[in-house]
Structure formats: C-alpha cells, structure tokens
Amino acid sequence: MAQYVYEFAEGNRDMADLLGGKGANLAEMTRMGLPVPPGFTVTTEACRAFLATGTEPNGLADEIAAHLVTLERSAGRSLGQPDDPLLLSVRSGARFSMPGMMETILDIGLTDDSVRGLAKTSGSERFAWDSYRRLIQMFGSTVMGVDPALFEAAISHLKESRGAPDDLHLDATDLTRLVETYKNLIRRDTGEDFPQDPAEQLRRSIRAVFASWNGQRARLYRQREHIPDTLGTAVTVQRMVFGNLGTDSGSGVAFTRDPATGRRSPYGDYLTNAQGEDVVAGIRNTVPLTDLERLDPASYSQLGHHLRTLENHYRDLCDVEFTIERGTLWLLQTRVGKRTAEAAFAIAAELADEGLITADEALARVSGDDVAGLMFPRFDTAAVGDAFVRGIPASPGAAVGAAVFDCAEAVRRAAAGEKVVLVRQETTPDDLPGMVACQAVLTSRGGKTSHAAVVARGMGKVCVCGAEELVVDPGERRCTAGGVTIEEGMVISVDGSTGTVYAGAAPLVDSAVMRYFETGERSGALVDAVAEAMQQADAVRSLGVRANADTPEDAARARRFGAEGIGLCRTEHMFLGDRRQLVEAMILARTDSDRVRALDALLPLQRQDFVGILEAMDGLPVTIRLLDPPLHEFLPDRTELAVRLAAAEAHGNPPSAHDAELLVAVNRMHEENPMLGLRGVRLGLVAPGLIAMQVRAVAEAVVERKRAGGDPRAEIMVPLIDTVEELRLVREEVERTLTDVSEASGVTVECPVGTMIELPRAALTAGRIAQEAEFFSFGTNDLTQTTWGFSRDDVEAAFFSAYLDKGIFKVSPFETIDREGVGRLVRIAVAEGRAAHPGLKIGVCGEHGGDPESVHFFHTAGLDYVSCSPFRVPVARLEAGRAALDGTEVSDSR
C-alpha cells in the first residue's frame, strides 16, 4: 500500500512531485537541522485519490492519526488540549507554485474550551480570542462553504459600532462577542455547528485543501500557466508558531541576496508582532530586514547564519519565510528565489567565482530572455517618481507617448507625427490599426496570452497588460489608478520589461549590456557577468549562430554581436525604394528586350548591395536567397488604384494612362492567396532572366571582392522548393551563370547552392531534395504557416488570443516552434536529408532561430546553426550554449 503521509524528516527537496514544493523544502530544512516547527505532509497521491473517488483513500486516516500522535508526543501536549492546546496549520503545496490559489487554515485545535487554555498559556486573552475568531472565519468559509462576505460584514459592523478604525482596536471582549456572532452565522447558514472536535477540524481541513485544487480560481490559474490539472496538491500539517505574541515576536521574509540586483547583502522585510499573513497582506508597513539587527540581534545573527547555510546547501539564491516567537526563530518555508535578469547574471557569476557552482551551472542559471531584457534601454527610475500603475510585463522595452483611449485617436495622432500609447480595458481585433500606430499598449485586463499581449509581441511593441488597478474610461477619454487620473494626450511611460507605468515622460538610460555588445566596452559588474556567461556559452555550444541581414550595416552589427555569418540575406529589400520603378518596368515589359533592359538596369545596383554585405562578412558565409515575394507586391494596391481611377472618371478627368496600365497588370497578377501563389522558385522558373540577373549580381560581387583581396563566401539559396526537380532546374541555371561570369572575368566563382525547407512537401521529400542541395535552411515561418494552414498576418490578431485562452496553444507557434507538428517535419527532413547526403549543412533562418525554447529544439534536432535577427544573436548564442549542457531546460528554476 502507498505511503500517504511523510514526516518532515522522511522527505527531501527532490520529492516535490509527491510532497509539493513547500513540503519538500520543509523536509530538506528539517534534515539540515534548521529550526522548522515539526509537522508532516500528506502526499499529492492522496489528493489525486481523493479527487478521483471523492473520499479519502483507505489508510490515510490511520496514517494521519499516527503522525499526529508523534507530533503531540514531541510537543508534550495534544491537539486542542483544553489547558494547553497544540495548534496546527494546514496548508496546500503543489509541485508548482500557485500563490494564493488554494486554501490555508490556521489555528486548528481551538475550541470553546481550548481557547481559554491558550489565553492562559500565552498570557493574552485578546490573542487567544483573535486566533479563535480567525479559525472560525477560515474554517467557516473554506470548509463549511459560508460566503466570506458574511464574516466580513459582521466584523465591519462590530468595528463600526465600537468606533474601531482597525482590527487591532478590537479588544478581547469584542472578539469574544465576535466569535459568538460567527458561530451563529454558521449555524444559520449551514444548519450545523462549528465543530468542537479538534480531530474533525483537522480531517475536514485537509479534505478542503484537497478540494481547493479544483476550485475555480485554481483551475483558471493552471490553465493560464499551463500547469496540468492532473497533478493535485500536497497538504502540509505543521505546529503553529506565533509572531504576534508581543514586541519580542514578529514575522518576515528574507533573501540570501538582493533579488533585484543580486548584491550579496541581507535583504528582506520584517514586521514586529505580526504573523506571516500580515506581512503579505500589507496591513502595517514593514521595516527593512537590517532593522532586525537592532531589534533582536540574536535572532538576526541566527537568521544570517541560516541564510548562508541554505545558500551553500542549495547553491543558489534562496528566500525564506520566518517567524520569531518570543525570541525563538522559526523557518516556515524556503525555496530557490525568483530574481530579475540583472540579478540572475550577477548571482550566477558570483556563485561561480565563489566556487559554489561550475561555469556550466552558472550558464544554466541565466537565460536568453534575461540577455534580451538587458539589451533594452530602461527608464531612469531615480529620476521619476513612483509608478502610476503596475501590470504584467507582456512585451519588453520602454516607450513614452501620449495616452489615447481609442483606435481612431491613436491613428489620427500618429499620422500627425505624435507618439502615442494606446490604453484600453482590453484589445480586440478591431484595435489593430491603433496597435500598429502606437508605441506601446497598456491594458487593465488580461494576462500574457491576452489579445494585446500576443499581438504586441508579434509586432515587437512594448506592452503592459492586466494592470488591474487601472480604471479605463474610454467615454471620458481618461484612466485612473491610485487616485491619479491621466487624461487623453497626457504623456505616460511604459516599461514592458518590468510592467511598470509612470506618469509623465521618464528619461531613458541606455543599456550597458547593449553597449558592450556594440562596442565591447566592459562597464561594471553586470556587463562582466554577462560577458562571462556569453564566453561560457560560446565555449560549450555546438550550434552555430548566424544572422538574418540584408544590408551592410546590419551585417556589420550582426558580426559585432557575434554572428558567424549570414544565414538569410533577403534580396527583395533590394527591389524597393528608388528601384521600384525598375522592377515595375520589368513587370510591365511587353517585349523581351524591354524586360532585359529593366533587368540590366537592376544588375549593377544589386551587385553593389552584395559587395557591401560580402565585405562586412568577409571570410564568413553569406547565404543569399533568390527573390521570394510575388511580383505584384512591387505594384500599387489594387483597391487604391481602382478607387483612384474610378474617382478620376467620375470627376470627368482623363484617367492616368500609367495608372490604367498598372491596374491592368495588377488585375492580371492579382492572387486571392498570394502566400500560396506565384512566388519563390516558381517565380524564378517562369519569369525569364530573373534568376540569372540575381546570380550574376552575386557572382560579379564575388569577383569584385576577390579582386580587392577579400574572402567573399556567398551561398545561393532557393526559396519555396517543393520538389527536387525545381531545385535541379534552378541549379543548372545558377551554375551556367557562375561559369559565364568566371569565364568572362577570369576569376573562379563557386557558390554552394542550397534550398529553403519551408513547405511540408519539401520536408517530406527531403531525402530526394538533398541530392541536389549543398545545404538546407529551414524557413520555419512559412513552414509553420503551411503546416498549420494559417498565415501569421491574417490570424494572429483574429484568433490567437482566443486560442491561447482556450488552451489550444500553449504559446503562439510563430513565437516558439511547434515540436509536435512543425518540429516533426524538421526531424524528418534532417534525418532523411543527412541520410541521402552525409555532411549536408543544415540551419534555420525563420524567426524561431532567436527564440530560446526553439534554439533548444534545434540543438536537439541536430542542426548546424540557427540564424536570427542581429539583436537576437546574443540570445541565440547563450541558449545554444545552455542547450549543449546536459538536461538544461529553457527556464531552469525560474
């Protein structure tokens, strides 16, 4: 038979699945000899059994009874013993932290009898009756199902009638009366008396904590945080200790290091004469932990000692909850603490310096998201006042702009050149134009998967969402929080990395980390810590990192950021601007000679582009993708053109001949689904001369760079391949052109020819395609679009947030690669491509190349490199390093 109950001393930190995080760490501390009030933990297995059958599993009651006896024996008194009651707390504790989502019941064991015993032993009538009243209130609502508002109303009524400003002003007599009121209330509401049997209190409390796993709040939270519903919670039963027994008592929270900066100094909050709950509730102002040195030097010293013990044991930042009961220090909880990105780097570096962890472990403790966060400029918080409001940091960066409260106003002001922040209760697809127009989005509702958050991240806009204190009034064009009102047009500052919003224009501070990547300048400990992590990552990673760059400037930046080449150089950007009219001429050409003339005019311009990029990446590979988008993208919008011509006609003006010609071409080339149309290699195979012109431009650029003494390493990449036959035909044309240029110039030009794998069919027939390819590059944007059958542009705003909310996605498949679907195609293509062509070089150049979770996948899938935007290169380097460490997950312990 399963063991359902563990004494603290029986467990350890690795048993969180069974004992929950809280239970496992209490067990660990007990084993370490730290001062933990004794207790035991009922396992998640017992909870699961209870939830499955609706009743406690066989044997559980006996086990609990046996452990209670042990507890009573060690305490020298029994649960609810009338003259000197042992009191217990019953708390939930799941595998993953679900703060405040499940139930807690304190002071179990108090009855009409034992409350008097407690009064005597504690020496405080008020304390005893207040504890009893709390038990009845918690038990009544949690276990017996009485509406908590009824208790609140009763205590409010009492305070009013007694003229008491707060609970502390109610005396023992008041509380005695309140207990009576509460008990009557329960009887009236449930037809049942508050139980006077301490064992019944305990049994029913444990049962209530089990049941709270399936409470609405908890279910909603798990759905949002993607915690499986099947885990269940453990229940910790522990002897009560009291921090509210006078000025020699108190409660607090302490960190082994400052979780904001990582600085190694005592850090935390303390509240004299209070329980832990009071610290969290913020009823009175806490004092800094350092004040405890003055208030209770012995406890302070002990606490410091325990914190060092914990950090040495856990080899990481820990936080603890502690209580001092009449001069005796008790530790009630510990865990590896959450921290900011800055602290993550600082702590990892310091622990490594101290020899507590290895360089690999230090690398595992930081993440790509941390680096990314540190590369943004931040607000100079010293120069601004308090936050106006706080919300969920949903899309990083810092932005300043005038507050606007609807989409139309956002568009109007942005068109006039003003920077705006769109403030909404929540956004819908209708807000899309406003989101495009603004610098940042601020909402009062919704989490990281809300419409605002998803769309803003997709656009790279700053976003803070779910600022619950914010009251948005679009009718009055204003919003309010904490008594401050922002009217339309007033400037606010939004920090999407921290979730903080300031009134007014907060000054920006450049990122020292960004400066380091740009210039190599080492300014301070944080930058040193980042540099060390990057070095370690580079030392251990097997995955190469390249950048997607289309200009010499981007190429140069990418190189400074550590890119080992260009994985994707898009030629279509070279067809825009002034050159658009040449492209237009090529498209409209009626004769071959017209077409040739237009292509000839484009050739030298493209050549110069390539010369610049090859120079910036001298000695490193530059993968140039042949023109991908449909040609009609270079022509004006069809509806606009039609409206312009119709309007001219209606006004009796002669329509522009050029417009008319364009409209004919646009109508002819119109596609209902351009994403699925004449683009990529298809275009190259039907538009005569287009491939040859581009390849000639590349080849002549190589010649020019070679003549200048450079080491140009151009590679030609063919987009949108479906079949090996397409690639074979293009390859023949490429090789013919390279030969032509080589012969004409006398300089040998050889460029590897490879292909994008961005359509399911290419992945499914990769074995055949590999026979004609010198490299593969996964275009995971298009591969995601076709595998799922939706286009990012069309659907992200339309239904992604609904899908995230409903749990259909855990994360947008455009942010993080979908391992089951798209990832399976990647694995098929890698395996079959390599089998057919040993040594085939394989990379990825979709946006996933810069996403931490996806980088880990690509490492596991055996790719040679990832390619991402220049700014994501450090992220990719770091995560490629972490992926190479055995068993490191993307967000370890965070």
Next chain:
Amino acid sequence: MAQYVYEFAEGNRDMADLLGGKGANLAEMTRMGLPVPPGFTVTTEACRAFLATGTEPNGLADEIAAHLVTLERSAGRSLGQPDDPLLLSVRSGARFSMPGMMETILDIGLTDDSVRGLAKTSGSERFAWDSYRRLIQMFGSTVMGVDPALFEAAISHLKESRGAPDDLHLDATDLTRLVETYKNLIRRDTGEDFPQDPAEQLRRSIRAVFASWNGQRARLYRQREHIPDTLGTAVTVQRMVFGNLGTDSGSGVAFTRDPATGRRSPYGDYLTNAQGEDVVAGIRNTVPLTDLERLDPASYSQLGHHLRTLENHYRDLCDVEFTIERGTLWLLQTRVGKRTAEAAFAIAAELADEGLITADEALARVSGDDVAGLMFPRFDTAAVGDAFVRGIPASPGAAVGAAVFDCAEAVRRAAAGEKVVLVRQETTPDDLPGMVACQAVLTSRGGKTSHAAVVARGMGKVCVCGAEELVVDPGERRCTAGGVTIEEGMVISVDGSTGTVYAGAAPLVDSAVMRYFETGERSGALVDAVAEAMQQADAVRSLGVRANADTPEDAARARRFGAEGIGLCRTEHMFLGDRRQLVEAMILARTDSDRVRALDALLPLQRQDFVGILEAMDGLPVTIRLLDPPLHEFLPDRTELAVRLAAAEAHGNPPSAHDAELLVAVNRMHEENPMLGLRGVRLGLVAPGLIAMQVRAVAEAVVERKRAGGDPRAEIMVPLIDTVEELRLVREEVERTLTDVSEASGVTVECPVGTMIELPRAALTAGRIAQEAEFFSFGTNDLTQTTWGFSRDDVEAAFFSAYLDKGIFKVSPFETIDREGVGRLVRIAVAEGRAAHPGLKIGVCGEHGGDPESVHFFHTAGLDYVSCSPFRVPVARLEAGRAALDGTEVSDSR
C-alpha cells in the same frame, strides 16, 4: 558477358524490356508457329551501352555476324548476294510505343551489283531500282546525315521533267538515273560514297537506329509521354518481304475485333501491290479488309485463322501488320490493340462470356476513365459531315459555340449570353477570363499538359488541343484547316472525348450509359457490358464509395449512381441565395441579441435542407461538415464596394449607408490570404452560436426524420482541425447541443463526431486527434494546397503548364494525389490514427476521391471509403474494384 542478340525463336512476349514491344511480339509469334519472316533482335541493353559510350559494346558485332549467318543459311542466299540478294529491314522497337519517332531502314543489301540480281529474281527492273533508290534515300538521310529535302527536291525535279504526276509514273530508266543523282548528291554533301558493302550498310543502320533514341523528336515525345530517357530502344533485323511485287501481292492492317465498337468481325484495311509503308502513308486508298476475301481467298482464310489464334493466345484484342508476297502471307508485327472506351467494355464482356478471361480479368481490362467518357453526351457523327480538324482530346465532353479568337471577344459575347469556343494557337494565363467565359477551348499547339489542357481540365471545360493542321490567325479573326476557314462567330462543335472538331452545330446524342446509371435502363450490349463490369467491381472491392452532395437532388442522384452514403455535405451552399442577407445580418450584428436573431432565422432553413438530404439518403450515413469558408465570402467584393462608394462620392451623391457599413465590415474582415485565415473550426470557435445553430439544425432534422419513421444517419464533421484541443472543444459543444435537442424532443439523437484531416499538422498529430474523433475524412484538396504551399485557384493558370512541360509534375497534384508528399501524410495519419483508435473509420472527400489513380492509392493506403461528386461515383466504384484485384494498374495495357 551479356547476350546482346536474340534469334526471334529465343524470345517471348514477356521480354519487352529487353527486346522492345515489337521484338518481343515477333518472338512470340515465331514460337507460336505463325508465318513471320525470320530475323533477330538487338537488345535495349546493347543500345544503352552504345549510348553511354558512343560505340558498340564488345561482342555485339560478332553476335550480329553469327545471327546473320544463320539467317543467310535459312534463306539459302547471303546478304546482298549479287545474283539473288537477301535483303533486310532494320527497325526500332522500344519498350513503349513511340510511333514514327525513331528510324527505319529497308532494303539493306542492295548495291550497284545486287540491284541487278534483284531485278532478275523479281522479274521487275522497276521494282529493283525503286527499292535501291529507297534504300539510298533512307540510308543517306538517316545514316549519313544528308538533308532529306535534297532527295525530295531531286525526285520532284525528275517527276517534273518527265511530266510524271506521281512516283508510279517513273519507269526503271528514270529510277536508274535517280539512283545516280542520289549517289552524286551524297558524295557532294558528305564527301563519301554510298557504301557498296552490305555488311557496312547493316552495321551503320543499326548504329543509326540506336542514335535515333536521342533524336530531338524522340526526346520531346518521351518528355510529353513521361517515358524514361534511360530505357533505350531495341533493333529488329528481319528478312524483307515485298507486297509490291504485283497484284498477287499487297499489305494491310487487321484487328481481331473492331477497335471502335468491339464487334467481333474481321476489321482492317488492305492495299494491293503495296508495302506496309504505303498503307500508313495513305498514298492510295485502301480497301476494307473484307475485300481480301474476294481478291485472295486463301490468304484471307489463313489470316482469319491466324487472327483467331492470336486472340486466343493473347486473350485480348490484337492488331497485326501483314504482307502478302506473291500469294504468301507474312505477319510482320502484332500487339494488344488500342481501342475506344466502348470497345473496351464490349470486348471485355465478350471475352469473359467466351470463357477466355475471368470476370476479374474483364474488370481489369476496363477503366474508370472509360466509364467517365461514356457518360458524356456525344455528337451524332452520322448527322454531321467530316471532321473540320482533329487534335488531342484533352478534356472530355461535347460543346457547341461560336468561334472567337481572343479573350476580350469571348468575354464580350459570353456576357451577351452567347455560347463561344475560344480558339487560340496556345493559351497563356492572360487568356484566363476567356477560358472562364467559353464552353470549350481549341488550340493548335501543345499536348495534354499544355496550359489550355491543364486549365480546362481544372475547370471541367471541354478542350481539344494540339490540332496541328489548324492555322489560327487572331489578327484576321479566323482559322483554317484542310482548306476550310472558320470566321469569328461561325459555330463549331468540339468533342473533347475524341479530339474531333466539326464545323457547324453537331446534334448531340444522349449517353445510354448515363441513362443506365440514372434509371437502370439496359439498352443494348454496351450498357450490359458496363453493368457487368460494375457488378464485378462492386463484388470485389473493399473500398466503400460515397458522394459529395449538398442538396436532396444531388443526394438522390448519387444514390442512384451507387453511392453508399454522403461523405461530404457542405453547409456553406445553404448560406447562399436568399439567405445571404441573414448571413450578412449575423456578420454585421452589433449585439448578441442581433446575432442570435439572425442565427435563429437561419436555423429552420438549414433544418429543412438536412431533412431533405437525410430523407434521400435514408439508412445511409450522411457526413455533414460544419461551416468552412471565411465569413467575408458572404459579403460583397471589397474593391467593387470601394469603387462604388468612391464613384458615388465623386458624383456628389450621398453614399449608401448600407454600403458604407458593409465596407467597414469588409475592411475589418479583409484577409490577405483567406485560405489561411479565419475559417473552418477557427470560425466556429470564435463566432458565438455558429456551431450550436448548425448542430441544432442537424439534430432537429434527425428528430423530424425519426418521427416520420425514417432512419437518418447524420455524422458531424469538423473542418480544418490542427490540434486535438480544437476538436475536443467543438465536440463538447456538439454533444451539449445534441443532449439539449434530445431532451427537448424526447427523441434520442446521437451523431458520431469526426474531423477532416486537411492540414499537414492534423496528419502529423493524427494519433492524438484520433482520441477525440469517431472518423477521419481526408480533405485532399486543402491538404494538397498546404503541403505544397500553393492554392489551386491562384496557380493552376499561372505556372502548372510550365511545370508539367518542364517535367516538375507528371500530372497536376490536384488531379491525381501526390503519393510522395501528400500521400505520405495520408499514410502517417492512417497508421497513427488507427493505432490510437482501433476501428477508426477513415475516408477521403477531396476531388481525388473520383480520380482513378488516386482511388488505387487510397485502396492501398487502407481507407474505408472514398467520396466524390455524384457523376464520379461509377468511376470510383469501378476503380475501387480494379484496385482490389492483385497487381492491376490504373491503365492496364492501354
């Protein structure tokens, strides 16, 4: 060492890979004891070796020499023997028939000496010199590379100077002079004499036939017919026999049955005093084979006997080429003969009746394409004159319309209600509007993979292409063939099933086969034969056949055609017509109650649709797909709306408020790629009430049918599923609604819930999806679109014909399923779906369900049923039967 040469008696009919079709069948006839002039075959392997190295493989010359000796010994004279020369023919013969694409050289062995011997033994100076002149002409052009036009010029010049209307009017003296002229011509052109060594003639002729495999015509033909370039040709060397030695000689072609009707009567053509070449060239008019009975009763009787022997041996229709040399009958070639669809059925049925083949074999001898062809009405050819022109039958059916020569005229006339036939040299994507507007397309260039053919088939339009005799003059707006000119507006009749075009309006004859399927009426032997084949197919097939039908009428027709249920009932058609404004109201609804009102109005209308369909399919499954297309498809076109509003504004008219409201909605809902947008299950999950309304309509229809005593078997199918979570959510809503209706009506409604598998991700995660699905139905149209990343509507016209021409496709993947890519996903989904959910029912409802080749694939892939349009149901039944026969390919022996 390989054996490169086979005596006829050494081979047999199964050796076509090595001996070519001709060589293998000559061998078979020799072994059967039929009168075949002796000879031997040089293998395709020798040809491949020659083509690879440019020289004859070692040993070939010796083998040929040895076989020549045998031949000479049996003939009692030697090759080119001066006094009585043995003459040989050298002919190509590949695995697959390539008529006229490679070289033939006759009369090998004639020299300046032996021509005189031949004159003496044949008793005809003219015959001998004409034979010699033919040899020099064929050898000169084929082997020595002289331009054939030079020989033609010389003979024309001679005829002119002699006043001879044709070759027959040249006498022996003329031909002796012509031989001299020819020899001089060769000497002048090549610097070499026509070889007087018969062995050299033979060696060089064989070499020339080898080389002709890679001639331009042959290469082009193979590309068009998808015959691999690697096969090579065999070469048959055979003793010459002569049908041109007087009135007791002649040549002809004979069939064991009439290849047009299948009637069992002697059928063929005969030409007295002629070689086989003359029959084919049509220099003189042939007589019907039956005339031979009068001309040469002995040979006629022998021939009849041989034909019966051949048919009994081959157990199929055979055709032969024969020559009678001075009263002696020789068979020169045989093969299983080509036949019309009608003949295919008739012959198969008769051979089975005769016990020559089994019912299974009879089934294997006919095809779905045959049935499909017989279901179209045809022109009453008896009522019209001769064909105006013939081309390649590219898309079946019969159409009549006014000839037009450009796209604009086609559109103009069609808009005025006229039926038109678009006549072009060839079509391009620019002709698309004209192709949409016309009844049929006729082109003078291009084959079955030309743009016209591909697009017309995609649209289901009649098409004849590659009518090479047709001269199209779009400038003059007319076309000419065989001296007849069709001016713009003149009516022509196009038969896309036979490739024949008639001037004027040919009367149409209904199809008896169609009448049989519609009514069960058995009118004649053809219908009986079709009915027998269908019965056999139904008896042996394991694949079920359902229909795609959206109306009670279609459902009833499908049932008459043999459908065993509806595999796809599209609800979107139920949202059109009068109901469009209700759908519009639902889309434009500003409040929940407006939306509910619109949905409530749609409900009874949909319910009645379902009642009708369930009644028509009573007792059989009806799979109803929830609404699939994006909602904006029910709103007006965006550009049209914008132009209308702009025009109104420019004219100073107040814009229509409704139009303005519509434009806002259309703009809001606009998608760049609607195929990849908010449609299918996505729509159901974000548009409140839409799924419930549809399911309620189905459920209430089931209740109504049950109350009426019917046996309704509705199934609910969810479109565009990507993940199991989507299906789970919809399923919950469906089941809730079914329960509601069951409870409200007191009638239990249970509908299996299944899903389309039409996105790569669904196929890749089919194992998980199967856990929530009671059936799968492959939507191979969408699956092809997303797997390949192109939309049929957008690309078929733009580049499919180019892709087919370049050999990238063998056939459009929308016509026949792409086994490598899409087919692999189908296999994955079947295997993993069934593994997760044993007994999962799996079908296909894309258009591939009615394509013969694809039906075979679905059978092999283990599907339970295919579903196709009602008119393709007989095709699918027949091919499902053929697929169940071991080793039957789609087009066996055709």
